[in-house]
Amino acid sequence: MGALIKYSSLALCAALAPTSALQVPFLSSNTQTLVQVTNETKPLVNSSALQDLISGDRLMMRAKKLYKIAKMGEEEYNHPTRVIGSLGHLGTLSYIYETILQLGEYYSITNQSFPAVSGNVFESRLVLGDEVPKSAAPMGLTPPTKNREPVHGTLVLIENEGCDSSDYPAEVAGDIAFIKRGTCPFGTKSEHAGRAGANAAVVYNYDKDGVHGTLGTPSPFHVATFGLSGEEAAPIIKKLENKEYVDAIAYIDAEVKTILTVNIIAQTTDGDPDNCVMLGAHSDSVAEGPGINDDGSGTISLLEVATQLTEYSVNNCVRFAWWAGEEEGLLGSDYYVATLPAEENKKIRLFMDYDMMASPNFAYQIYNATNALNPEGSEELRDLYIDWYEEQGLNYTFIPFDGRSDYDGFIRNGIPGGGIATGAEGIKTKKEEKMFGGNAGDWYDPCYHQLCDDLGNVNVTAWIVNTRLIAHSVATYARSFEDFPKRTVFTASSAYENQAKYHGPKLFI
Incomplete structure (x- = not known):
């Protein structure tokens, strides 16, 4: 898995404390050894009980902390940001590590460093005629x-x-x-x-x-x-x-550089390590803003579910991931999957992507992942989301499985996947206004990839709902994979390739 490192709590807290964020160690060639631990004193995870532990107050408490961390990027960028390579992102990594480490031995936490290509455009101008x-x-x-x-x-x-x-x-x-x-x-x-x-x-x-x-x-x-x-x-x-x-003048002042950054992986020490439910969010923002919704909301949802899960035991291991470099083109998740040995790939029964859980003008969106186009099990995951929204009496809509987020590398490498979202720069329709409220004709997230993606840019109602759905997805598969398809040999679907015009938030074709 590349440079995958297991740290002691003391060493990691010292290395990743915000005051010394620039001194994150990047070690290599060490492989984590997971130790299965049985915990007979805790009840087996229950979906309803886990959902009940999710509160808006705790989500917003973490959001306020994350925004404060984003302000660490002000000296270099003149505004809050958590873009990879910034103090704001290093502080985010520190916060994630410290949060998981405080949960004791329930999780084994690892750091996967990798080279990431980072680009910034400082000024541009195009004149045509x-x-x-x-x-x-x-x-x-x-x-x-x-x-x-x-x-x-x-x-x-x-x-x-x-x-x-x-x-x-x-x-x-x-x-x-x-x-x-x-x-x-x-x-x-x-x-x-x-x-x-x-x-x-x-x-x-x-x-x-x-x-x-x-x-x-x-x-x-x-x-x-x-x-x-x-x-x-x-x-x-x-x-x-x-x-x-037609005469033209083109001008771009930009830089493209390679930096080292980090994926953070936390896996339960309890549960069958050969049958893992995996879920992820990305820890970075764009350079233009603090990214409290994109994807601070997903980052925080995972942290809160991981925290509350410690009240329970699990039958199957649960693996949380916080990816770096998503905004640069899914760099962290691509690297993770590409460096997985084949035997480790097979241990991941499914991957769930949680990117943008709290858009202000939200719709409850489900990736339309089907077994016809994707690894078998993707459709069963999609149906789990459908069933839950229907049980809650909530409307939902489908969005294309088009490569825009971190599920892409998993699908391309044969791992069933899916996820939910609340919308980015897309326009809410009149029909969706009737289904979800909000304003037709406006973006789902009017502050998408902008400076105003701050504490005022989250819909707490949607955030609570979707974090509870995340908790439900974790609890369901942490208890059992009964009736969920076994992993099979998968050949990449040309149909998926044709519809995946994105690689992260930007088109690449």
Whole structure:
């Protein structure tokens, strides 16, 4: 599992205390040995009883602490943030460790350090002809323009979708490639443009919406790359197809760097270690804000369920995970799954993803994971969420299983998965307004990836409901996997691959 380390309580608290957060040790080559401990003095976990221990007061108490931690990022970023590499994120890791360590020997806690690619765009500007398009957005993990200065050139319309090097004509050298979004990753398009000598690239959408994407794994041939809406691209395409010249100016001041960060894994010492129920949330925010809903809410829900679970014994082991680098493209969860030995992979019976549990303009959303497209058991997990909402007399809706959160790596590696959410930048419909209240026409989370994702950006009612559902999911599978499918050999579904256009919060195709 890569650099997976087991710490003593004393050493870990000292290493990860907020006052010394920059001194987190990154050790390697040690593998945790889990010890199964029977606990006959505690009753077997019961779903209703565990749910009853969840309170809004405790969730908000933790949220206030997390916001205070986010303010540790102010000196470097001029506002609260918990982005990876910041003091706010290191403080978050410290808080998670200390919370679990205070629970004594109920959990074995491990730290998995890994290299993460972090990108920041400090300033950007795109001018096409005499227009400054409103939808122009730098791609995630884009490099800067040459010397961090504006580059000038003529727009060159790239044939097809720019997925092959032969699509790029010689005249793109020294100019700016104008590329249609299509069937290959944005990083591939940027790399082809760079190899052809382009100064920059613009990827425009095939529909009217904007393109908020990421280049993914850095390449030395990537060039500064913007996304552009199909609506604003249309008149430009018409000019280029009519052989008219369109001058362009592109400017991006950005950095892409590799840092070390940490996944935190806490597993019950009780319960069958060969049959594990696993659940996760991501510990980081975007650079733009403190991330109290995204995903402070999921982080806190897991901490609270993990805390209350200590009142009970379990038949199957429960493994909580707090991933780093989700906002950079699911880096932590991808690394974790990729480094799992095959025999350890098989011990995970299912993975549940809990990202954004408390959006202000919420809908109760269930990932529409089916066995037809995903590892067997994904549909049974989906149905557990359906049954619970219906038992509570609550409405729910389905959302695509499209690669936007940390379930993606598990699904791609044969582990059944699913989860719930309350919505990000999507628009609430009139039908959903009747189902859940709130405001149709607004984002589910109006502060998604913004500075205002603070203590005022959580709906406590939704948060309590979903944390109780998390408790129910944990209690159900910690008691028994009866009637839940056994792990089977899984071949990645081309249908899932086709619908998974995201890798984390940004498009990559």
